[in-house]
Amino acid sequence: MTKPVILTGDRTTGPLHIGHYAGSLKTRLERQDSHEQFLLLADTQALTDNAHDPDKVRRSVLEVALDYLAVGIDPAKSTICLQSHLPALAELSMLYLNFVTVARLERNPTIKDEIRARGFGRDIPAGFLCYPAAQAADITGFRATVVPVGEDQAPLIEQTNEIVRRINAVAGQSVLPEARAVIPKAGRLPGIDGKAKMSKSGGNAIALSASPDQIAAAVRAMFTDPGHLRVSDPGRVEGNVVFTYLDAFDEDHTGVAALKAQYQRGGLGDEVIKRRLDGVLQALIGPIRARRAELARDPGHVLDVIRQGTEMARARTQDTHRAVVDALGLFRL
Amino acid sequence: MTKPVILTGDRTTGPLHIGHYAGSLKTRLERQDSHEQFLLLADTQALTDNAHDPDKVRRSVLEVALDYLAVGIDPAKSTICLQSHLPALAELSMLYLNFVTVARLERNPTIKDEIRARGFGRDIPAGFLCYPAAQAADITGFRATVVPVGEDQAPLIEQTNEIVRRINAVAGQSVLPEARAVIPKAGRLPGIDGKAKMSKSGGNAIALSASPDQIAAAVRAMFTDPGHLRVSDPGRVEGNVVFTYLDAFDEDHTGVAALKAQYQRGGLGDEVIKRRLDGVLQALIGPIRARRAELARDPGHVLDVIRQGTEMARARTQDTHRAVVDALGLFRL
Numbered sequence: 001m002t003k004p005v006i007l008t009g010d011r012t013t014g015p016l017h018i019g020h021y022a023g024s025l026k027t028r029l030e031r032q033d034s035h036e037q038f039l040l041l042a043d044t045q046a047l048t049d050n051a052h053d054p055d056k057v058r059r060s061v062l063e064v065a066l067d068y069l070a071v072g073i074d075p076a077k078s079t080i081c082l083q084s085h086l087p088a089l090a091e092l093s094m095l096y097l098n099f100v101t102v103a104r105l106e107r108n109p110t111i112k113d114e115i116r117a118r119g120f121g122r123d124i125p126a127g128f129l130c131y132p133a134a135q136a137a138d139i140t141g142f143r144a145t146v147v148p149v150g151e152d153q154a155p156l157i158e159q160t161n162e163i164v165r166r167i168n169a170v171a172g173q174s175v176l177p178e179a180r181a182v183i184p185k186a187g188r189l190p191g192i193d194g195k196a197k198m199s200k201s202g203g204n205a206i207a208l209s210a211s212p213d214q215i216a217a218a219v220r221a222m223f224t225d226p227g228h229l230r231v232s233d234p235g236r237v238e239g240n241v242v243f244t245y246l247d248a249f250d251e252d253h254t255g256v257a258a259l260k261a262q263y264q265r266g267g268l269g270d271e272v273i274k275r276r277l278d279g280v281l282q283a284l285i286g287p288i289r290a291r292r293a294e295l296a297r298d299p300g301h302v303l304d305v306i307r308q309g310t311e312m313a314r315a316r317t318q319d320t321h322r323a324v325v326d327a328l329g330l331f332r333l
Numbered sequence: 334m335t336k337p338v339i340l341t342g343d344r345t346t347g348p349l350h351i352g353h354y355a356g357s358l359k360t361r362l363e364r365q366d367s368h369e370q371f372l373l374l375a376d377t378q379a380l381t382d383n384a385h386d387p388d389k390v391r392r393s394v395l396e397v398a399l400d401y402l403a404v405g406i407d408p409a410k411s412t413i414c415l416q417s418h419l420p421a422l423a424e425l426s427m428l429y430l431n432f433v434t435v436a437r438l439e440r441n442p443t444i445k446d447e448i449r450a451r452g453f454g455r456d457i458p459a460g461f462l463c464y465p466a467a468q469a470a471d472i473t474g475f476r477a478t479v480v481p482v483g484e485d486q487a488p489l490i491e492q493t494n495e496i497v498r499r500i501n502a503v504a505g506q507s508v509l510p511e512a513r514a515v516i517p518k519a520g521r522l523p524g525i526d527g528k529a530k531m532s533k534s535g536g537n538a539i540a541l542s543a544s545p546d547q548i549a550a551a552v553r554a555m556f557t558d559p560g561h562l563r564v565s566d567p568g569r570v571e572g573n574v575v576f577t578y579l580d581a582f583d584e585d586h587t588g589v590a591a592l593k594a595q596y597q598r599g600g601l602g603d604e605v606i607k608r609r610l611d612g613v614l615q616a617l618i619g620p621i622r623a624r625r626a627e628l629a630r631d632p633g634h635v636l637d638v639i640r641q642g643t644e645m646a647r648a649r650t651q652d653t654h655r656a657v658v659d660a661l662g663l664f665r666l
Contacts, residue, residue, distance in 0.1 A: 043664055044427060047428065048431055052503060054661040054662050055662050057664075058663050061664045084424075084658075084663065087420035090423040090427045093427055094377060094426055094427065094460065094467065095377075095460075097381075098380050098384035098459075098460035098461070100458070101455070102459050103455045105459055122434070122436045123436065124435045124436070125431045125432070125433070125434060126433050126438055127430035128431070129435050129459075130430055130459055134427065170385060306666060307666055310666060325417075329387050329388050330380075330390065330391050331390070331391045331415065333639060333640055
């Protein structure tokens with residue numbers, strides 16, 4: 001039996017953080033054997049809202065690839081590839097734009113939210129409005145049927161499937177498979193300040209390359225329960241970032257449950273739970289940081305990994321492009 | 334001195350007609366020696382409003398190429414190439430979409446008019462709204478500085494230059510040249526029914542491959558002056574399609590001027606001027622039709638012409654794409 005094909009990846013806008021680890025990298029590690037997995041270094045998509053700063057997008061390519069390898073992504077099992085070097089994806093994107101209306105893109109809830117979040121106002125780059133079609137190209141280009149996405153991004157997969165159905169209808173055959181969104185149970189990890197989204201630009205993230213001091217400082221600054229003034233006071237566990245992170249990263253679930261109970265009763269200081277979390281995060285990040293530093297000493301090797309993966313991905317995406325062109329009966333020289 | 338680079342071409346939505354000949358093909362023939370000329374078989378752009386009928390777009394590729402060769406485009410002087418087989422154009426298009434806002438595209442007068450003319454309503458294909466960015470990719474991909482366009486399309490060149498200036502600004506260097514619209518003095522040839530635009534779909538065109546009978550029938554059906562009932566009546570020359578075509582195709586300008594004077598005074602029947610136009614058009618189209626029929630017997634040769642031109646164009650457009658990527662400082666594997 002062939003393995004299901006999974007497409008995942010990250011926009012190259014900065015090094016990854018523990019939010020990425022909890023939300024996606026961990027699952028990717030688990031799926032390396034059971035799935036045919038493609039990890040897309042999405043530098044082209046990163047440009048859709050970073051065209052003014054191509055430098056950041058370039059620099060981040062190697063950073064993200066380093067993060068992948070450092071957490072244990074194995075290039076022999078998973079294919080790491082670079083979006084900008086897969087011209088068939090641009091070709092499919094341009095084609096798909098003809099199979100979706102402007103009104104439909106504007107109605108996409110994910111795009112609506114993101115336009116608001118980015119404060120584009122009327123100055124929405126066309127590339128940004130159109131990125132769902134590009135994402136449809138990514139997903140279908142690899143013939144992926146499983147796409148892990150955050151809950152807020154599920155409408156993008158619906159958009160992809162609409163395009164797929166339209167192409168298949170015009171082609172009169174099922175040339176492209178539909179894809180299924182897989183939404184992680186874990187949910188999105190909040191930033192250390194308790195804000196909904198951890199992000200490098202938000203200054204509320206802990207990078208996978210964070211130093212011991214950076215980790216310690218982040219834990220010290222972490223949002224807990226502002227009403228929990230004295231150790232003896234009862235404290236809140238919901239919205240308390242330290243407990244959210246312990247839930248995500250501490251494997252001793254019974255121990256964490258006991259701490260939560262004690263914290264809610266009163267008699268447990270923030271310092272104790274923060275010390276525990278610091279230990280957990282140091283143990284998680286320490287080995288990643290060490291592997292990352294070692295890999296960073298040999299960028300040629302990392303480049304080779306990207307090159308080889310991109311070569312494989314190029315063949316795959318070109319095959320798909322050709323199949324779509326032929327199914328639609330377009331001209332082939 | 335290097336020759337100026339000119340980009341021109343046609344959407345592959347059907348064989349070309351004498352409107353194309355008067356409006357652009359004739360000028361292209363004249364510029365074969367003085368310019369480095371690229372003729373783009375624009376099948377990708379044709380899909381932006383023909384995604385439901387890819388068959389028509391495919392079939393028309395060879396038709397348009399045959400028309401080019403039949404009128405005398407010389408592949409040794411001009412490069413005939415196929416848009417869908419130039420992936421660098423898709424890559425540049427996707428990149429440029431990040432340098433233009435949705436609002437700007439919606440404000441483009443050409444796009445506004447064309448959206449109205451096509452009756453898209455709210456269902457504008459995203460690819461159609463975005464085609465000015467794709468056209469900017471075409472123009473800059475070839476580093477064209479001269480672009481012949483109809484008067485109504487001049488805003489598209491302005492749009493191209495805006496993107497060029499934005500890219501150059503972010504790159505901090507002049508990596509792309511601006512282009513200049515060249516608007517033909519002749520103006521657009523009306524259809525045989527007197528409607529503003531000759532088009533195959535409008536049923537008011539005379540194809541470059543028209544048979545003698547088709548030419549004769551078209552001239553017979555041609556709109557003249559509905560008020561010119563008897564030969565002795567004075568007739569109108571303005572808006573009289575027969576005279577418009579005589580102006581465009583009859584090289585005996587003095588003769589045409591004399592006929593016009595007589596027609597306006599009265600005493601000249603439609604039959605006479607139509608007979609003259611029929612002779613002119615038969616003489617124009619006859620040799621084109623003959624060459625076209627001969628070329629059509631060897632489609633392998635036509636394919637070779639397109640293949641070789643596309644190969645040259647691929648190298649040129651890839652060079653440009655690489656130059657832009659490097660100037661912007663994007664990642665290069």
